[in-house]
Amino acid sequence: MDEVKIVVAHSERATLRVGDVFLKVDADQARIDVEFATMSLAPVPTPEVLWRKPHVLAIAALAGTTLGRLGGPSTGSPAAWAAAGAAIRQLHEAPLPPRPVRAGQSDVALAAELDDECELLVANGLLPADLVTCNRRVAEAALRPWTPAFTHGDLQIAHVFVDGDRVTGIIDWSEAGQGDALYDLATFTLGHEEHLDDVLAGYGTDINLDVIHAWWSLRSLLAVRWLTEHGFDPFAPGCEVDVLRSRV
Template identity: 60%
Template sequence: MGGADEGPSGRVRHDVQVVTVHGDRTTVRVGDVFLKIDAVQARADAEVEAMALAPVPTPEVLWHRPPVLALAAVPGAPLGRVGEPSTAPASAWRAAGAAIRTLHDAPLPPRLGVGRDELAARLAAECEWLTASSGLPSDVLAHHRRRAESVLRPWTPVFVHGDLHASHVFVDGGRVTGIIDWSEAAQGDALADLASLSLTHERHVDDLLAGYGAEVDRDLISGWWSYRCLTAIRWLAENGYGAPEELPEATWLLSS
């Protein structure tokens, strides 16, 4: 995506590409530079701090002059995308697991994550909205709410990315070349990261966990899949990603 080429005068031309636009922030790409425009300075500050602390490959910060954060592009290609088959090799999924284990074993960042009470309140609010507005069957919502409630238990906090979609992990062959979008990094539940990364990529879980190298409760990963889908649909719909019933998160709820 993107890059520089020759314009009619022979000068190098950089296309401006809009990567994401929503109510929280906008990201554009110019050549190999990403410009993140964030209305909340504290969120951008937290992202810069998290990347400095994380013991895994992250984008280079070129400059930060609020409200704009300039980041260098990372090499490689995304590990996958929600709702689409991943073409990354098994070695890439194992490398992603190893990188996430390195992150989770690192010293805790200073930022506190979301606690169980807030997670429970959000789940209740989103399920109420889904019941009234999504068109999804009530029995499907009830089933996944029960699964999602299983994650509302005590956990030992670790350094989590907090928004670890497969599209945020870049790989080249069997190595991780960069992990992007650290604005939600904080202390949190390790299984939330693993579940977010593997959402709709169930067939790669064995390789992911082999790289992670620790015993985990797979039922809780399934619970986090349900939680992530139930709590993401409204935000995605309201920010232009599609009608609720057409989103891959809704498709997953209906099929699982």
């Protein structure tokens, strides 16, 4: 008899696996609706949707394995990482999805959120002030004008599956919409800087590396407190705090 495996769970959403079926349960029905709609528009392989009911999306398991996870060893050949880069470029060049740029993504709003978060990180004793200050300076390069692209929005390496050197699918589209293409690339390579060149070789266009580095700092600064409060460990080796330390 198949067991029920909890893949991830926190107060906002949970993902369960039963055999070859994944059940995504989300407190926000809008995220389920966005995920369902966006997967049908994405020009890259996505999981088969088996059924959808209020607050639950059932999808089939993908073939292959992920390229790794944040805080864990990276796997896959350089060609596999390049194939992922090519798939990301294909997504970014697709016609824009109907979901607009999300509220709070303007440079001014993001800078204000980042400043507030940096202040809380220091005030709550989560991170030393010099580490926060250094990374806040690095993050400044991400706060620039950008052209909206079709983005995944949460493109962790654990969300990209490959079989050999072929991308078999990309999962977890609840944050997808119009966004900054370099944010996707930075999220995908977060904690795995050693594969950035392979990814960009597959992506096939010149990229401002300072912006990639800036997004690594910015994403990590915004994530540390949330992860801590939701039962995750950003201080684990190779995770967000180590990413911040690598920028010093």
